Amino acid sequence: MKTACPNPNAYAATCPTRLVLDRVADKWAVLILGLLADEPVRFNGLRRLIEGISQKMLSQTLKSLERDGLVSRKAIPTVPVTVEYSITPLGRTLSATVDSLRVWAETHIDKVLKAQKQYDAGVQRRAA
């Protein structure tokens, strides 16, 4: 079988890795994968759990994650229909990483906000 990407390198402009990196390094994707890593969740469940996500972005991001093989969609023919999203084995190889990204943000938010204030104060001083 021919390898799709002989020597994957995210620093090369044309390597498809760049595209994939751009997709998984996405706010909504990180949050979705973080939830699905724990347990399958339905569409509106995700919508409730991820505050502020629009129906459009949720639908769009889920479709993209499904296309990338990271999430699987299972429609259960109840009335009305129930759709369950779960993480795939491939997705599971990524979930720990993206989740640690979220955890980092939550853990270091105070330091970041502090740094921002200091930076802004410095810029302000220079502008004055």
Next chain:
Amino acid sequence: MKTACPNPNAYAATCPTRLVLDRVADKWAVLILGLLADEPVRFNGLRRLIEGISQKMLSQTLKSLERDGLVSRKAIPTVPVTVEYSITPLGRTLSATVDSLRVWAETHIDKVLKAQKQYDAGVQRRAA
């Protein structure tokens, strides 16, 4: 001292963690931090190493990373001026995570591309 964010939660719409997550979960930020984790690099050095990044995005992303306290900028008064970017201690707490994101992308790119083809084939079949 009052805590900037009492109970950081990226799933809450108004928590500043959401904003920070959005910034660090960024293609260019990931690639920049990955390089600076190894050694300090100059502006045009980064520009050469990260294929396809525009001067604008590099400047913009560096400024953002500096403001967040993840990267530090040091101007050396040669002629013409030399500017060295390096990672901060805070940035170092993040670099391993973002770099594993890049490594994941490079490692699993083939599986992702394969999943995409299968997905597209399925959609095509349904549309036909």
Next chain:
DNA sequence: CCGTATCCTACATGATACTG
């Protein structure tokens, strides 16, 4: 060498309404 300023366009995203 290291940027900033400006212009311009395409796309990302939200809002809203509608459907199976």
Next chain:
DNA sequence: CAGTATCATGTAGGATACGG
């Protein structure tokens, strides 16, 4: 419940030129 369709809009980001 789980979406899709459409419209409206802001803005991310490229190209280019200029400045310190």
